[in-house]
Amino acid sequence: MEKLIISNKDVSKFDEVAVLLAVNEGEEFHATTVYESMIELKELVQAAGSETKAELVLNQKIDPDYYVDKENLEYVAKHAQELEIDMIVTIDSLSGNQIKNMEEVTGLKVVDRTILLLDIFSQSSSRREGKLEIEKAQLKYRSTRIEGFQGKYKYGSGIGVFSPSKKRLLTDLNEINERIDSIKTDLSVIVKNRFVQRSRKTDVKAPLVAFAGYTNCGKSTIMNKLIELGPDHTKESEVIVKDHMLSTLDVSLRKSMLPNGKDFMIVDTIGFVSDLPGIIREAFRSTFEEVSYADLILVVYDASRDDLEAQKSIMDFTFEKIGVSNKRKIEVYNKADKLDPIPESSDNKIYVSAKSGYNLDKLIEAIQFNLFEDNQDASLLIPYSRFDIFNEIKKNRVIEMDDFKHTDFGIELNIVLSKDEFEKYKLFIK
Numbered sequence: 001m002e003k004l005i006i007s008n009k010d011v012s013k014f015d016e017v018a019v020l021l022a023v024n025e026g027e028e029f030h031a032t033t034v035y036e037s038m039i040e041l042k043e044l045v046q047a048a049g050s051e052t053k054a055e056l057v058l059n060q061k062i063d064p065d066y067y068v069d070k071e072n073l074e075y076v077a078k079h080a081q082e083l084e085i086d087m088i089v090t091i092d093s094l095s096g097n098q099i100k101n102m103e104e105v106t107g108l109k110v111v112d113r114t115i116l117l118l119d120i121f122s123q124s125s126s127r128r129e130g131k132l133e134i135e136k137a138q139l140k141y142r143s144t145r146i147e148g149f150q151g152k153y154k155y156g157s158g159i160g161v162f163s164p165s166k167k168r169l170l171t172d173l174n175e176i177n178e179r180i181d182s183i184k185t186d187l188s189v190i191v192k193n194r195f196v197q198r199s200r201k202t203d204v205k206a207p208l209v210a211f212a213g214y215t216n217c218g219k220s221t222i223m224n225k226l227i228e229l230g231p232d233h234t235k236e237s238e239v240i241v242k243d244h245m246l247s248t249l250d251v252s253l254r255k256s257m258l259p260n261g262k263d264f265m266i267v268d269t270i271g272f273v274s275d276l277p278g279i280i281r282e283a284f285r286s287t288f289e290e291v292s293y294a295d296l297i298l299v300v301y302d303a304s305r306d307d308l309e310a311q312k313s314i315m316d317f318t319f320e321k322i323g324v325s326n327k328r329k330i331e332v333y334n335k336a337d338k339l340d341p342i343p344e345s346s347d348n349k350i351y352v353s354a355k356s357g358y359n360l361d362k363l364i365e366a367i368q369f370n371l372f373e374d375n376q377d378a379s380l381l382i383p384y385s386r387f388d389i390f391n392e393i394k395k396n397r398v399i400e401m402d403d404f405k406h407t408d409f410g411i412e413l414n415i416v417l418s419k420d421e422f423e424k425y426k427l428f429i430k
Contacts (some may be wrong), residue, residue: 002056002058004054005054016109019053021067023060038057044116095145096148115160118141121164122164132183132187138169140279143176206262210291211298213301213315219269221354254266258367262372294327296327297329299329301333332363375416383409390411412430
């Protein structure tokens with residue numbers, strides 16, 4: 001019989017303390033082994049505001065009624081009190097019947113990985129659309145497992161109990177379905193407004209750079225370094241940086257400028273985790289849409305992590321799922337200052353340190369090259385009668401005084417044009 005692996009951490013200050021429970025059937029969880037997934041699960045428990053005291057991996061088949069055999073559940077329950085454990089967190093999604101049965105056998109609250117992820121999202125989402133999407137996902141998940149939410153979830157507190165608006169989640173199926181319908185109505189209005197905003201954005205010629213990466217790899221910190229390049233940069237324009245998993249849930253769109261004077265847009269997206277449940281991918285489809293609209297994706301990794309290769313597999317798997325495998329990408333390996341020696345960078349694989357600033361100049365060069373590699377120098381002569389063309393060109397770039405001069409025939413302008421711009425303004429090229 002497998003034994004509990006017990007941590008020596010002091011958990012007395014936490015409202016909820018977990019024992020992690022996994023069944024190892026010898027299969028990979030898409031891109032990771034069960035042991036790699038357990039490391040991530042511990043981090044997710046911390047992100048939810050709790051702590052792990054013990055873990056147990058069982059080499060057996062999943063029990064359809066109890067997830068694991070009753071003997072092992074009784075073994076966990078026996079040690080729970082002495083270890084100050086009050087909840088079981090499972091690596092797999094559970095049925096309502098499994099949740100109910102496990103709770104009855106152990107007397108502990110039972111949280112599966114999907115409930116845990118939804119709770120983290122519930123705590124972190126700040127915009128109205130995100131809050132509604134998460135509440136809808138929480139309720140939809142409950143509606144198919146209703147019998148599992150009549151005990152600890154109905155009368156207790158902590159993980160999985162509250163909506164993003166801090167209200168206790170419903171446990172009556174009819175009330176749940178009514179609330180889901182109400183949320184869908186509210187979301188339909190928000191989606192219509194987002195479509196209008198997206199239409200307006202596509203009228204802007206500035207290219208879009210999307211940040212994507214495994215959660216807590218430093219995406220937001222690097223994004224802020226790029227935001228600082230913009231002439232209108234203020235501290236208020238920066239995105240919030242938090243040092244825990246899944247702190248970025250709401251899409252953040254910012255404007256900045258490259259050394260060539262060209263504007264570009266930057267969007268931060270949700271941090272990726274392994275085996276992201278379909279119900280959560282659906283809830284955050286708007287953030288994945290931003291990745292699909294991007295002209296360039298910066299895929300950020302924490303270069304110092306031992307499970308880097310597993311995280312790369314997770315990213316590749318997720319990109320395939322959301323249909324952006326063939327998008328142009330730059331791999332950005334953050335926290336390179338923790339490596340000794342630091343590997344050599346290449347054109348589309350760059351080691352950086354957002355903390356020290358190491359190689360950020362190389363990253364900016366790579367972004368500029370990837371966005372504007374088809375650019376070419378051009379000298380334009382714009383008649384004074386077509387001053388509207390000069391104003392149009394100025395909208396999407398900074399033009400310095402020495403870039404143009406007034407002549408008897410019009411404004412002579414020396415600039416860098418993209419392939420599309422070259423075609424558009426070819427009548428004015430000298």
